[in-house]
Amino acid sequence: MTLILLAGLFALAPPTGVRAYDTPDDGGGAIIIEWQISQDDQILDGYEIYRSDNGIDFEKVGFIGKGRTTIEDETNDGVKYLYKVAAISDTIRAYSEPSAEVMSYPQWINRNKINIFVAFFIFGGIILYFIYHARKGKELFIRKIAGLQAIDDAVGRATEMGKPILYVPGIGYIDYIATIASLNILGEVAKKCAEYETKLINPHIDPIVYTVAREVVKESYTKVGRPDAFDPDSVYFITDLQFAYAAAVDGIMVREKPATNFLVGWFRAESLILAETGASAGAIQIAGTDQVSQLPFFVTACDYTLIGEELYAASAYINRDPLLLGAIKGQDWGKLIIGAILLAASVIGIITKFPILNLFR
């Protein structure tokens, strides 16, 4: 009788409503377990989670502190599991009823990212629409970009001075969009160098980017009918270390004294080192990057700076291909739509209680 009374005094209320379900929008291998906290939650150490694949033998698979009501468990896909949650205080445990059987499996669509995918298709559609119109010969107006207009002058200046042009594509890998944009501009600059017979120096930090750049420059020389003028040693790999690369490029700027420096691509801390050395060497400098943190350094130390999207527009701007110009027009319309949505959302958010931000999450 005493034992029964003692057990009654020290008994804990178990957690209730244990529910287990496959983690949504994942690649499988996970189940989420939820429960309602024990009535004695305040005096608990926490909750232990038990799992069974036969409904009889339960093994402990996790522990979580008091006040918590959910945990994710790693599982094998295709196996049916049952879960129990135990409230624990010192050595006393109170087990819940087992959950219903549950099984984890991989999903084919991540619904959380559908909004971004839809936005991608909308903007992709707008861009393709303008490309289609450009194909039909519609004249498109593109505003002047000073940095790109200066390319001809910069190459001409180098030719007149008999000095080389240095093209630095940054320290990005080939899968960086800024690096690809830089290679596009490199192709156009190389064509002008070939036409003017100006020496081009193009040092690289990444061997894959080097390999691609070499082909781009070679093709550009061929395209303008000067394959003989292409110097294979003008495009070369230096090192894959950031500051060793910066030191090497600084050395080129000081020794070779290029008339024009192009610093176009993906840059990090070396941007200012390169831009300041180039400025002190007296070169005209045209820079461009999509790295917001590096833009102030380029704006300060370079004569012209391609800011963000201007870098991507450069190739189209230089060769005036109507199809590429169509894509730029599409980008501008995309920005207009984003601006309008932001404005409308701000107004709705300010004057109503509608949870507008949830639409974008």
Place this chain on the structure above:
Amino acid sequence: MKRTFPLFLVLIFGIFALLPYIIPHPIIQNTDELLRNNLLKILSAFALVLGLGSLLKVHTDKIKRKRENWEYSWVLIMTFIITSIIGLFGGVSGTGILPTSIGSFPFDIQTIYFNVVVPLGSTMFAMLAFFMASAAYRAFRARSTEATLLLIAGFIVMLGVLPLGNRISPHLPSFAQWIMDVPNVAGQRGILFGVALGAVATSLKIILGIERSWLGGGGGK
């Protein structure tokens, strides 16, 4: 064929690269992982050989033709050969077949890296402080309206983070923070919108073969 095949590959892999973003299924994720990590590593290894070949060729040519500062090319080639031998035969931390210490003086590749390459990199990085000073001097010369605005904003922000700023006015630190949080962030976000849309447009142009400058061909021709 020389142009069509690369464009076809870009179309296929470009579209495939989009899928892992929205499809979490292991079939897609594992294939993506295989392409990004394994295939790219193999490509990098081949490209590295080409890259190092180009580096050596440039410097051997320089020595052969006795171009300006050709002596330094010897330094590069000798250093390249010595570190390559130590790295290939001495193991990462001196565990290879080549002895990589003389008495208590180790010269394994890890020691070389941490005692030569890292300090040299740090030295270059440290020089940023001086470059920043000279860039700030250039930026803060009030030659135009924009430069004057930059000077004033910079001055307020600098004063705002100093104890002196609080002495001048207790509102100065919060105003400096406002400049950083509102106009500064607004400008940055504006650039980021453009960058994001530009990245989408550039990707589409490349995937669909409209942008072909990367092939050296230029534009859509």
